[in-house]
Amino acid sequence: MPNGQPAIRLDHISRHYTMGEAVIRAVDDVSLDLPSGEFLALLGSSGSGKSTLLNLIAGLDRPTSGAVIAHGQDLSTVSSLELARYRRQTVGMVFQSFNLLPRMTLEENVELPLRLAEVDRSDRAARVHEALERVGLGKRITHRPGELSGGEQQRAAIARALVNRPKILLADEPTGNLDSATGESILMLLKEIQKNPGMTIVMVTHERPLAERFADRLAVMGDGKLLSNGAAR
C-alpha cells in the first residue's frame, strides 16, 4: 500500500517535561519518516514515550525541539488556530478508552467533528451514516455509547475519526480495552481503512503479535528514544 510519498516527517524531535528540578525526556531526539499510505505500529513498554510521540504527530502537543512535518506543514511553528485546523482536517484520532461523549448518541458523536469543521448541515447526515455503515454500525446510530459493547464503541470512535476524511489516522492503544478477538476485528477494520488511497496509519500498541500481523512497519521505543525504526517489512 505504501506509495513512497512522505506523509509525516519527524526531524530530531524531543519533548521534555520539567518536574521540579528533574527534566523528563519523554521523547528524546527522534527522527522518522513515514511514507503516505503506510501502517506503522509504534511499540514499547509503558512510559517509553510512544503516546507522547503520537500526541506530537496529532498536533495535541508541541515538541520542545525539532520539527514535526505533516503533509508539508511544520506543526512546531504553526499557530494554535492552524493546529486546531490540522487536527480537524488532516488527522483522525482513536483512543484506548474510546472517548465517546456518553450523553450523545452515536450519530451525534460522529457528527461532532463535522460541526467543528463547519460542514453544511445538509451534508452531515449522509456523511455520518456513511461513516457508521463503514464500521458496521449503520443500524445503531440512535444508541448511546453505554448501550454498546467495547468493540462497537471503538468502531464508533473510528467512524468519528474518519468522518472528516483525514489523511492520517492515529490510534493510541485501540485494542487495549478489548478482548483479543474483538481487538483483532478492530485491527482488521484499520487494515481495511488503510486501503483508502493515501491513508497513513500510526498505531501505538504493546501487543507485538497483533502489530506484526497487521502493520507494514514496526517501530520500537524505549526511554523516549527510537530503538528501532523497523524498515518496512
Add this chain to the structure above:
Amino acid sequence: MKPRDLSDLALRNLREAILRNSLTTLGIAVGVASLVAMLSLGVGLQQLASKRLSQSGLFDSVFVTPRVNLRGMGRAAMPPSSDQAPRLLDESARQEISRLPNVVEVYPQVRFFTEVRFDGKPFATMVAGMPASSKASGSFDGMQGSFFSGDAAYETILQSEFAKELNAQTSTLIGKDLVLRYAERQSIPPNPMDSKATSASNSESLPGGFSVVPKEMRLRIVGVVDTEPASGFGGYGNGRLLIPLQVAMTLRAAQVNDLRDIVRGTSSAPTFASLTVRAKGPAYVEALEASVKNMGFGAFSLLDASKSLATFFRVLDMLLGIFSSLALFVATLGIVNTLVMAILERRREIGVLKALGASDRDVKQLFFFEAGVMGLFGGIFGLFLGWLIGRALNFGTNFYLHRRDLPSVDISSVPWWLVLFSIGFAVLVSLVAGLYPASRAARLNPVEALRYE
C-alpha cells in the same frame, strides 16, 4: 464552529447538568428579582408622587398675581430695580399671557364662600370654578358619576369629604339637586348714567362701589371625586364644591379681593385676583415664569420643589439598586462556581473536543454561551419573579389602604426600560462571570485533559 452548532452544544450541556444549572439560574433570577422589585418600587413611588402632584396642577402651572398686590400689605415695598410699572391683571393681560409660547390655557381662580342647602339643611363650604381642561388632568380619574356635561352647565361635582357631610352614601347623591347660596356683587356706579359698569371699581376719577346681595342657584350633582382637584396655592382654601369655571365667572360672586380692589379703585375694567397659567409641560414652566415676570406680574411656580423631588427619587432608585445589586453579585459568584465546576467535570470532554479539532476559541465560546444562556433565563425568570413581588407589595398595600377606607394606589411599576435593563444586566453580569471559566477551559491542555479520569 457555526453559531447554531455552538448554541446546540451549549444548550445540550446545560440540559445535561440540569439540576446544577437550574439552581445557578435560579440564583441569578433571585438577584434580578430583587433588583426588579426594588427598582419597580422606586419607579412606582415616583410615579405615584408625581401623579398626585401633577393632579394638583402644581407642576405645569405658573400662578400669576398682580405685582401691586404685594404692596402695603405689611411687606417690604417692591425693590426700585423693577422697571416695569405695576400692571393690572385684567382681561387684556390674560389675553397677552395666553399668547405666550407653550401656554395651554390661562384661567382665573374663582373661589368663594357659599352656603349649600340640601335636604333642607345648611352646609357651609367653598366653591371653586373648574376649567374644562381639568377633566383631562387625571384629577377626576376614578370619580363617581361624570364630569360636567358642558362649560355652562348648572352642575356640580362634590369633593367626597363634603359629599359625606351631605349623605354618607355618596353615590346616592348623584342626580339630586342642591341649592347654592352666595353673595352677588351688584355695582353701584358713581354716575347713574354709566350703566355699563360691571366691576367693583370703575371710573377714571372716582371709584364706584358695589352692594352684596344674597342669591340662590339650583345645581345638579353629577359626580363625587376623591381627590381635591382645586387644592393648591394661589386660592383661598380648598374648593369642596366644584362648578364649571364659566358658570362661576358669570355668577359675579363676591370674592376675597373685591374689598381690596374697591378701595384701590384704579381701573374701570374687571381685574383678577390671580390667574393660573397652564404650560404644555413642567419643562416649559421655568421660561414661562420668567416671561410673565417680565410682563410686570408676580409669578410663582413649584418648579424647584419638583426638581428636588426628582433628585430625591433618583437617589432612592440608586440606593435600592445598590442593595439589590448585592444579591446579583452573589448570583454572579454562583455562575463562576458552576462554570468552574463544569470545567472540572467536563475536562475530558474538552480534551476530546480539542482532539477532534476544536480551537481554543470554540471552547471559550461554548462556555461563554452557556453563561449567557443562564443569564438570559435567569433574567427573564427574575423579571417575572420581581414583577410578582411588586404585585404582592401592591396587593398588601392596597389591602391595608382598603381596610382604612383609603383609595388604592399603584406603588410598584415595571416600565419597559426596566424590563430591557434587567434582562440585559443579567446577561451582561453572566457573561462577565463566564469570562474567567471560559478562558480557563480554553487554555486547558488537551493531552492532560484526555489523561484525566
